[in-house]
Amino acid sequence: MFLRTRVPAALLTAVLVSTGVAVASPAAAEATVTIPSFYTPPATLPAADGTLIRTEPLPLALSLPGITGRLPGTATRIMYKSTDSAGQPVAVTGAYVEPAVPWSGPGARPLVVLAPGTMGQGDQCSTSLALQRGLIVGTEEDQLTVSIGYEVLAMYRMLLKGIAVVQTDYVGLGSTDRLHTYVNRVDEGHAVLDAARAARALPNTSITTNSLIGLYGYSQGGGAVASAAELQSSYAPDVRVTATYAGAPPANLADVTAAIDGSELTGALGWSVNGFMQSDPSLQPVVDKYLTDSGRTALRRLSTMCAGDALLAFAGKRSTEWTTSGKSVIDIVKVEPRLKSFIGDQLIGTRKPAGVVRVATGVSDNLVPHGQARTMAADWCDLGGKVVYAPVMLLPTISPLLNHAGPLLADQGAAIEWLGDRLAGNAAHSNCLILPLLP
Template identity: 60%
Template structure:
């Protein structure tokens, strides 16, 4: 089985024939999606000048049960949290690798981190757990959320990553809740590309992280611990999808509440929002991930993406958010296609591709337990309208939904500010709402009082 190297990032040969074969001259393009037989925990990978610890290389064999630990190790946390007077993170971290199941039904190794809080839980019952799904970090392994907890700022001549979820983690730990953070499928773990915004992969990875947390040596959480899901942006989509799939996939996870902020529930609408924006590179991440896992979409991409697009997809596959903003900010995807149509237009006119995106739609199932869904009314990156429609869809299915429209002024078109501002301004309310659910307090749906607009 072969690997090809693109800008120091080790890409599994079949991760996308489009990416691997077109981007690297003379590359060998045969193989399978499993880790190479020679891959062991003693082989670190270098991604854009950053050495990924050997811990992140999956073994060739995985445990039989979803959520089962593959390995753990002590993990130092970043020294302090910006904006909190240099106070250290109030907890002790363990890096972990665990088994999950991907959207094709195959076993997959996922990495992450569990943080045991130093603060006592005062809400009654055993210490609760929050499974946190990070917002968009990128597609390079050096962008993994667990890596960012150890290195809040990764800055080399070739990559820029900021661990912006540290504040949410801090606030949850300060409440006395334990936190487990998933790196998602393929982000950190070096055997495949990250399947960005794949709802099934993300939901499974998040729910299996909650399962894995119970088995971490020294963890105070148990199978009886109330569990909450927390996520914003990509993480909001992951937590929303996990709430929908919990009953069928992980009924053993005692879900007490879910916070879903700015969820990308309708990827067709989201593609239009990010195309030409500061985060245009995220289009490449989504295409890379879906081309890896969905043969129909891979065929459409192979037939429609030009040489410049293939080069951009390969380049972006190793990038973090900072790199993508600097490298592809405000790029329009019509530069990447043979026809000059945008990627959204290409997908919309091909039934196979549209069907692939339709399978990613969140809102077709009733979520388990109470959900708080918040979205900024000015959000033009993950458009407000499609996120609000998710709340409406859930209400129509009988969900216990608390919908909050975050009203802020327009802070600048397509430059991320309208998307990022609610992450901060709503965070305190989100953490408080979720803490109440973990304490066993009931939530009251506002579905029937939800205004038509916003």
């Protein structure tokens, strides 16, 4: 019912970010925007996870002239093979950027896998497409769509340090054969680890077998890299993760679901439910019996929306408006064993993570609640993980979205410096012993 094969191609208008920075290609400002054919996976996929399926040059919307080439570097759009939570092969898209500046640290140039924060569920929302087009404003299925490539700031900061970056679009975001499985921890963790494999397989890069590997993500991305750190030893032992920055991870979806209902990001509930049914179609009749016609319409609309669209259409709404009983999504999950089990399987913090992990969370964050992120860090400590817990102290506002977004910006510089130090071979000391004393 909510599954689709591909997003309709036409968007009304594409607008690039107005920054005064040079646009990579005049073609990026075309009047209509389509999902390029690159994003349609082939019928048959390779056997090995991380295998490159196809690549093409990716013109960056924001770039500057440099002495040895355009800054921040040369980008390649990639499609690679991964395995989803059902054990089935899946094609995932993303982008690799080779820095224009040299790596100043010791050893080979390091590689960071960047897992994006929430972009939405429509294929036009993918981060690799945003790198090319900057800001997209238009229509999608007769509704306004707005997508902003906000991850460019973190990516460019790393590139200008000489760190190579590969970014994943996640399962079903960009690739047109299925719906994005939003916050599915296994799909996201696998996509992150296989992005590192795909980057190492690219020809003519400065990445070597000796390149140290780091993971970086905030919000949805924080959960994705946290999951990847947990899954590395069993799924990708060849991807030796040195360090991970997991910012504001949605580690406990039950807590997060309750928190975002009625907030500016209520639409994310629809992406979650849609994604659950994509991952396990047998959940569809369980969900369907609770939905009103308006609830079905909301989920269908959200399946093609980006984060900007959802903010405009669903901010302040409650999931009780979608259900026949007037119960919220989290209340329904509590009484439906299959939904409760599925949500429980998404819990992050039950496996020792690889390498050292810096867990940052805003103490005032009440959108992706601080408490559940702190619990994940504490659980990792109990499992013997090497954890650097970093509570971010900002004054609370009346806006849950600002309480969540504030630490992203306030902590980003420190996070990238910390990750760069680890990739330069400098050790980090866990603060698990004092975590109980920290907020």
